[in-house]
Amino acid sequence: MKNIIAIALLFAVQFGYAQKGPLKITVTNINHLEGNIQVSLYNSKASFIKPGKEYKTMVREVKAGTEIFTFNDLPAGEYAVALYHDENGDGKCNTNMLGIPKEGYAFSKNFIPKLSAPKFEDTKFKQEQGTNMVIKMHY
Numbered sequence: 001m002k003n004i005i006a007i008a009l010l011f012a013v014q015f016g017y018a019q020k021g022p023l024k025i026t027v028t029n030i031n032h033l034e035g036n037i038q039v040s041l042y043n044s045k046a047s048f049i050k051p052g053k054e055y056k057t058m059v060r061e062v063k064a065g066t067e068i069f070t071f072n073d074l075p076a077g078e079y080a081v082a083l084y085h086d087e088n089g090d091g092k093c094n095t096n097m098l099g100i101p102k103e104g105y106a107f108s109k110n111f112i113p114k115l116s117a118p119k120f121e122d123t124k125f126k127q128e129q130g131t132n133m134v135i136k137m138h139y
Helices: 002-014
Strands: 020-028 036-042 056-061 067-075 077-086 105-107 125-127 131-136
Touching: 020 036, 020 077, 036 067, 056 067, 077 131, 105 131, 125 131
Parallel strands: 020 131
Antiparallel strands: 020 067, 036 056, 036 077, 077 105, 077 125
16 A cells, blocks of 8 residues: 555646646836836846746736736746836837836846846745745836
8 A cells, every 4th residue: 555655746746747837927117108128037046047048938918907928737846037118119228328227127036136147046935735925126
């Protein structure tokens, strides 16, 4: 009997059945009802906020001051979220000469960077069998 339970647990863990759940992100404080919001999900320190290295990404046209994004069947683990409001629709987060965003941006844990870009450690969270978070957009 112990062997059957161990095999069943191993099978469930290996194929992710026991470890997947949704990640629901509610983005608030969207100041302008134009352009798109891009939500990027990262699953490692090495890929964090590097263009093209996102684990998963969603882009949606802004229609309200609050938007909800849901990543379904997300394996348990550590993740970080970075998002920006692409107000002019050019597909990138526009910055000034110092690299400071000129468009709205936000990070998981509502982390606000001070003098440098955030690190994965600053914004990471544990995803288990379902996580809900509210992230406030900053302009």
